[in-house]
Amino acid sequence: MSQTHYLTQEGLDNLNAELAKLVAQRPVISKAIGEARDKGDLSENAEYDAAREAQGLLELKISKLQDLIANARVIDESKINTDQVQMLNKVKLKNLLNNTVVEYTLVGESEANFKEGKLAAATPIGKALIGRKKGDIVEVKVPSGLLKFEILNISI
Numbered sequence: 001m002s003q004t005h006y007l008t009q010e011g012l013d014n015l016n017a018e019l020a021k022l023v024a025q026r027p028v029i030s031k032a033i034g035e036a037r038d039k040g041d042l043s044e045n046a047e048y049d050a051a052r053e054a055q056g057l058l059e060l061k062i063s064k065l066q067d068l069i070a071n072a073r074v075i076d077e078s079k080i081n082t083d084q085v086q087m088l089n090k091v092k093l094k095n096l097l098n099n100t101v102v103e104y105t106l107v108g109e110s111e112a113n114f115k116e117g118k119l120a121a122a123t124p125i126g127k128a129l130i131g132r133k134k135g136d137i138v139e140v141k142v143p144s145g146l147l148k149f150e151i152l153n154i155s156i
Contacts, residue, residue: 005072006087011111012072019065029055082154085129092153
C-alpha cells in the first residue's frame, strides 16, 4: 500500500512538469540503445550497456514520480487555520538553547527545501510541531541531541 503524499497545487504542478520531461527523454534513450545495438556484438558493447542502464534509471524515476502523483492529495489552502500547527502553516520558532529565531513552512516531503525555509512535516521537528499551539514549548529529539523550541507565531 502506497503512502499518501500531501502537496500544494504548485508542488503537484511541478511534479507533473518533471514527469513530462522524463517521459520526453524515452525516445532519446531508445534511439541511443538502437544505435549502440547496430554497432555489433552486444556482449562487449559498453555503449549499449550504458544506454540500457540509463533507460533503467529513467524508468525508475518515472515510476516513482507516477506513484507520488497517483497518491498525492492536494491540500485545500482555504481550509488552513492558525489555531494550531498544520501543513502549510508558517511557524516562527525560538530555539530556547541558543535564543535564535527561525521560521519554517511545513510542507510535504517532495516540496521540502531547507534553504527556502520549507520543512517536511515528516521530519522529527515537523512531527513535533503538528497540532501544537502558539506559546507551546516543544521538545524534539534529533540525532544531535534534544532541542527545545517555543512557538512564537503560526501564520499562513
